[in-house]
Amino acid sequence: MIISTPPVLARARDEAGPAMRAAVAKLLPELHGPVQYHFGWADVDGTPVPGGGGKGVRPALAILSAEAAGAPATAGVPGAVALELVHNFSLLHDDVIDNDCERRHRPTVWALFGVGDAIIAGDALLTLALEVLFEAEAPGGTRAAAALTRATSAMIAGQVLDMTFETRDAVSLDECITMECGKTGALLACAASIGALMAGGDDRLVDALAAYGRHLGLAFQAIDDVLGIWGAPAVTGKPAWSDLRQHKKALPLVFAWEQATGSERRELRDLLSNGTPTEPAMERAATIIEARGGRECAESFAARELDAAFRALGAADLDRGVRAELVELAHFVVERQS
């Protein structure tokens, strides 16, 4: 299915893009190289690159969230910028931690500029995110800063679980969902509610938007997990079978493990253990995971979470236009191919 790009993404880029560049410009010039390269705004030698950056889902959520509280889109801009900064802090550090050499079809920051630059640039983006919220002096700026801090903390906890799972043979479905809820759900929940928080929206609205974001995050992560095994490198910008390569315990493997026989489990364990698995080993493992329903279960899980996200919106008395844009954005996020 071809999903057209929701107009709110371009609107969010127009609203939050300049604020994003203004925030980054406040960093020491010594950090501009790795940061602008990471955002896709510049080449490794600093030459500006047109376009660039991610899809901007988090900024779009933040802006719709402000509008959900009856505020103008501009009220969501500091939240949009802060979320994008925290998200990119986590990408910079996760790429070092996971030893990932490629992101969005380009070498990662640590691979080009060194581990030290990637660590300190990530640290700088995280503190900059909070500075942006404090400086906004919005009615709900403090609540937003506290919510972003909690979400960041949950995201870090999710990453810790993801790391420890790599050294374990098996992980339960509950453990896997807890990990993904932290790693992806927490920050999307924050993105989807931060605009309402900044604008002083009531608790019921904030909670409904956060629940929508959390379910959307889980749906997104489940699809990302499918792409982490079966995604085409030309599309994902990552190596083939990247999650298997890194011993990730993501949803497809965890679902398949639950259905696998004892001998299949032994085979999977043998195929995926011991350093970097070989290409044929990963191909064989992917075949077993698919045969045991790992791919299908992850896709149905994503569909159920998407549905839960839509139901969560029903708990708030939302403007019809904003609601429709949140629904459209969610479809786009979950049905994307990369």
Next chain:
Amino acid sequence: MIISTPPVLARARDEAGPAMRAAVAKLLPELHGPVQYHFGWADVDGTPVPGGGGKGVRPALAILSAEAAGAPATAGVPGAVALELVHNFSLLHDDVIDNDCERRHRPTVWALFGVGDAIIAGDALLTLALEVLFEAEAPGGTRAAAALTRATSAMIAGQVLDMTFETRDAVSLDECITMECGKTGALLACAASIGALMAGGDDRLVDALAAYGRHLGLAFQAIDDVLGIWGAPAVTGKPAWSDLRQHKKALPLVFAWEQATGSERRELRDLLSNGTPTEPAMERAATIIEARGGRECAESFAARELDAAFRALGAADLDRGVRAELVELAHFVVERQS
């Protein structure tokens, strides 16, 4: 000169120690290993170690700062915990960035647990610090969180400058002081004022305490720089000439560079460039730096900054006992031998 340990350090340990352990206990159990090891509370295998931890200068400052605003010491505890967490976030990351294998006579966290664990543990401590302030619900909790965020940002900027200086031949005195003001001054300024901020102290008091902390930080760093070249490894817990080994442009070298002849500069450049300098090269470089007044200038700089710290206290109408304890603590910090 033998300086006796100021009683406020033990008092701060009694007040903030349990809160510190309670905050760390909230982290995922998977993080307890590297974090408790880092704080010196446990061995690498998790066996508890009696004592441990740093001297606790930052917690002591935070507590005196609350008392300076007429609040009880307990009002300074969340600030004390937050400062200690941010300080240790920076140590965890800086050890990776600087490739330091030893701290306080023990292997560093990254050297024992791996780079990934050190990065994520640092990230977790930074967000935990802000959570502690938000959860305190003190009158000035938001101002304190904003101040800590700004201080962290300045500290990161200082670390960035420190890193870029390593790749340069020469650095001016102004550049070096700007770097050290960020790297050390900002967080000590925050420590010395955060208790007053939390307790709702007035701007004049907060500013005076922050100025005291900033000058104290510069004095401390100047002495640390001297120890970074001439400190005995058995005392500092670091390798001999560690700053020269790492191409650091700290105060003694920068002062000496200003006085050095063209041929001495060429010799210093040759001795200290190209990978890790040899032991004889570092010994010879230290001799030139000392002969050109680098050590003496750094020590006088520390004395002047200490004096400026005391003068800053004069701008506030401080309780005599609190003032005396701040003075005593400052002497201890600057005249310490390790």
